Amino acid sequence: MFPFDTASPQSAVIAELFNLIAVIAVVIFIIVTLGVLWSAWRYRHQDGQPEPRQIKGNLPLEIGWTLIPLLILIFVAVRTVAAMDLVDPAPPVDPTPDLIITGHQWWWEIEYPQAGVMTANEIHIPTGQRLLLQIEAADVLHSFWLPQLARKVDMIPGQTRWLWLEVDEPGVYSGACAEFCGAQHAWMRLRLTAHAPDEYEQWLTQQAQTPAQPTTGDAAAGAQLFQERTCVNCHAIAGTAGQARVGPDLTHLATRATLAAGLLTNTPENLRAWLKAPHTLKPGTLMPDLHLTDAEVEQLATYLETLP
Numbered sequence: 001m002f003p004f005d006t007a008s009p010q011s012a013v014i015a016e017l018f019n020l021i022a023v024i025a026v027v028i029f030i031i032v033t034l035g036v037l038w039s040a041w042r043y044r045h046q047d048g049q050p051e052p053r054q055i056k057g058n059l060p061l062e063i064g065w066t067l068i069p070l071l072i073l074i075f076v077a078v079r080t081v082a083a084m085d086l087v088d089p090a091p092p093v094d095p096t097p098d099l100i101i102t103g104h105q106w107w108w109e110i111e112y113p114q115a116g117v118m119t120a121n122e123i124h125i126p127t128g129q130r131l132l133l134q135i136e137a138a139d140v141l142h143s144f145w146l147p148q149l150a151r152k153v154d155m156i157p158g159q160t161r162w163l164w165l166e167v168d169e170p171g172v173y174s175g176a177c178a179e180f181c182g183a184q185h186a187w188m189r190l191r192l193t194a195h196a197p198d199e200y201e202q203w204l205t206q207q208a209q210t211p212a213q214p215t216t217g218d219a220a221a222g223a224q225l226f227q228e229r230t231c232v233n234c235h236a237i238a239g240t241a242g243q244a245r246v247g248p249d250l251t252h253l254a255t256r257a258t259l260a261a262g263l264l265t266n267t268p269e270n271l272r273a274w275l276k277a278p279h280t281l282k283p284g285t286l287m288p289d290l291h292l293t294d295a296e297v298e299q300l301a302t303y304l305e306t307l308p
């Protein structure tokens, strides 16, 4: 979980470069600081002491302190370019993304174009495969960042960027938006689960299913409300008329671990609290408070929970 722990070949290369530059910088810092302290002490004002020897125009010194930093910088530049080449090779000419990630104020849209799966805020991938991510922004600048796995990628409206992503070990990895994007920037969290390949296939197959719409009870009443109470203008649920992409896809909401981009764990109580008063929980969120009655909240939540 510690952000300096690496969990992908790409982040290992980044960490190695970071450590190398940090060591060089610390050594230079120590040498310069000791030099400054020593001269300040050695040449401090003392009565009767003559002016120290002046070194203006000393050719060997001037060549030395130009050449040494130049060589250090060339070394760092060569290592940096080599690391960039390993971490971030150019995408193929006609790229087919495995995932499309779009930053929204304040949540992440996650699409698996080949499987036709849409989800939000929680990425699932198989281990040991190099995936190509297409990175987009819907509204303002965001930045896609999974510290243990890959470099940061600025998300810029109207510009497509590409990122290679690969994870060695199954597990859950945290990420966040790394570019200030408005009031709830801090609650734009990301969660990546890396599965063994067969487990991943199960997850993907499940997500690709269109759930049956309920026909009785609270759940059916909730389905009706979902179409009537403007939810449908912003949210998609597969198998219904709702196909909007203003807010997160809710088809398989019940399978997600969190709500509202990491703000809440996905429990029945939290789902109801969110529908009742999204702005109390996430001030400024673009999900409107629709002043639902407790009965309506209950029906909508039951509906969303019955869609597996």
Ligand SMILES: [Cu+2]
Pocket (backbone or CB within 6 Å): 103, 104, 106, 141, 142, 143, 177, 178, 179, 180, 181, 185, 188
């Ligand atoms: Cu953001």
